[in-house]
Amino acid sequence: MRVKGGTVSRRKHKKVLAATKGMRDMRSKSVRRAKEALLKAGSNAYKDRKVKKRTFRALWNIRIGAATRKFDLSYSKFIGALKSKKIELDRKVLAEIASEHPATFEKIVEEAEK
Numbered sequence: 001m002r003v004k005g006g007t008v009s010r011r012k013h014k015k016v017l018a019a020t021k022g023m024r025d026m027r028s029k030s031v032r033r034a035k036e037a038l039l040k041a042g043s044n045a046y047k048d049r050k051v052k053k054r055t056f057r058a059l060w061n062i063r064i065g066a067a068t069r070k071f072d073l074s075y076s077k078f079i080g081a082l083k084s085k086k087i088e089l090d091r092k093v094l095a096e097i098a099s100e101h102p103a104t105f106e107k108i109v110e111e112a113e114k
Helices: 006-019 031-069 075-084 091-100 102-113
Strands: none
Touching: 006 031, 031 075, 031 091, 031 102, 075 102, 091 102
């Protein structure tokens, strides 16, 4: 007598459907469509973990640029000045200082402009 995989299949199906709960239409009801949706969601999640880094760097650049404009200085000239003075602060830290500690940022700008 052969062994049928009823309970195993049901368990797998329940797991897939639980993961796609909240998705629209057949993606949350049909096991086949749910599996496809999970594969796609996983691939998008992987891809967007990389995109997230780009997005944040762009945001930091915008914040630094906005802060340097108060001192009649462009973003690129400011970063160039920092590099020439060998001030090694990354963009994340610079953006945080610019938004939360403007006085400190002003000192950094003055140091870079010397």
